[in-house]
Amino acid sequence: MVVANQFEMVCGLEVHVELQTKTKIFCGCTTEFGGEQNTHVCPVCLGMPGALPVLNREVVNFAIKAGLALDCEIAEFSKFDRKNYFYPDLSKNYQTSQFDLPICGKGGLEIEIDGEKKWIGITRAHMEEDAGKLVHSGETISTSNESSVDYNRAGVPLLEIVSEPDMRSIPEVLAYLEKLVQILEYTEVSDCRLEQGSVRFDVNVSLRPFGTDTLGIRTETKNLNSFSSVRRCMEYEVARQARVLNAGENVVQETRTWDEGQGITLTLRSKEEAHDYRYFPEPDLPPLVIDKEWVERIRKTLPELPAARRARLQTLGLSAYDAAVITQAKAMADFFDEALTYYTDAKTLANWVMGDMTRLLNSNQCSVVDSPISAKQLAELLQLINKGTLSGKIAKSVLEEMYSTSKDASMIVKEKGLAQISDEGALLGIIDGVLAANPQSVEDYRAGKDKAIGFLVGQIMKATKGQANPGLVNQLLKEKLA
Amino acid sequence: MNMTISREDVEYVAALARLELTEPEIQEYTEQLNSILDYAAMLERLDTDDVVPTAHAVPIHNVLREDQVRPSINHAKALRNAPDGDEGFFRVPRISLT
Incomplete structure (x- = not known):
């Protein structure tokens, strides 16, 4: 990028993650995705007068778990606050969120770019409720005379994770997001289904001349829902701000929105129109006290996190690259580890998992969780090669047969008379x-x-x-x- | 009277709350709000160095429920008090002022 020569980019992110609870944060309505409009609602999430919210214990458990995985301090004392605004995506005219005493304090995670490691700080993470969905009558909100509202999503628990403005390039931003989502996926606090909006990103970007310490004026672009949108949005926003600065003008501090179709960002509201949320403590929810015992109980439920898992696989003889590929998704890493209990040659297993197994899954657009070949079955196939029953070449065709029939390798070998002739x-x-x-x-x-x-x-x-x-x-x- | 709240403050807060105030109302509320704050200012004379900030009026904490699904209400019930609705949706008037 040309601008990279003149300006340094400074970026911080807010990431909203839907927590994978069965029920909403303050009521017993289901969090199931989809459903006919306004059927997953009750007096609490509709904000009916007199209805009282009660906090879902599992939301707190998940928030602690995510916080621990992200190296955050867990607050002994935290509380909820009302964030006041008028917008019909919530029917109460406020969002129940956490303001000055969030559940998770400072933390962070390490990214790696071209072999260089860098720590990206996390400022805080707090619990809040998601908002409902608006369908506008016209093309856009400003051309619509009315809007329809579905509150099924209102009250679904969110964890908002706020980073420090520590990122200096788009690759750093993407590396941070990938790491963050990977860790969250491992902890299983969220299904992390980006295509269903389970994870959403707000991007804060500013530019400053190289060598200066003061921050430039930033813009915040809200509600991005894929890594590629984040990348394209940042490319656009960095170029736009550079043009403004090069023309001798000032960047306007404002909230912007990303137009996926046109590939541009647009002004949503300027600083003058910025919301004054008038936060105040939520009187309907008593504060939360989390003692050490609770935190330790949750710590015990933490899985082996990606970095530790990669390191372990490398000690078994896998290259750094192979270990990274296998641990990219938790489901694949779990499949690998399960197969490893039946077949101990990690390197050979990795080759088969990353090669033929992945190829079969990908060409059938199948996730490893739904794989017709179990980890144990794959291990048995590899044992047959070791025993000399099958050659590697024939094993490949047996694997294909296993994929389409879910039969055990030994059964296919017997039925088709494929056993290697060693007589x-x-x-x-x-x-x-x-x-x-x-x-x-x-x-x-x-x-x-x-x-x-x-x-x-x-x-x-x-x-x-x-x-x-x-x-x-x-x-x-x-x-x-x- | 100590004028902590200016008329601009009142106009600003009224705008945030989407209230349209008349000139006499602005004056009246400015006076009333200042009088309330003056009264509350008595508290500032107390020594609160050893008092823990109050996050909640009732001294309880950790009121939690288990993560178990309970029945939701149906369309008809949900929309019974809605001024406008259509096919199970709540319908709201024009949102954007621009």
């Missing part, structure tokens, strides 16, 4: 036949043309439909020709 007597008979049919090659070999043996091996494999044990064929052939 010397049987092989000798075939070898004799091949030698008799190819006297010229035999003569060539004996005359010192070593290559001729390759041709003969090929003929034997052909005669056995590839099922002859290649090592044994080589050995027997050399004995015959000696």
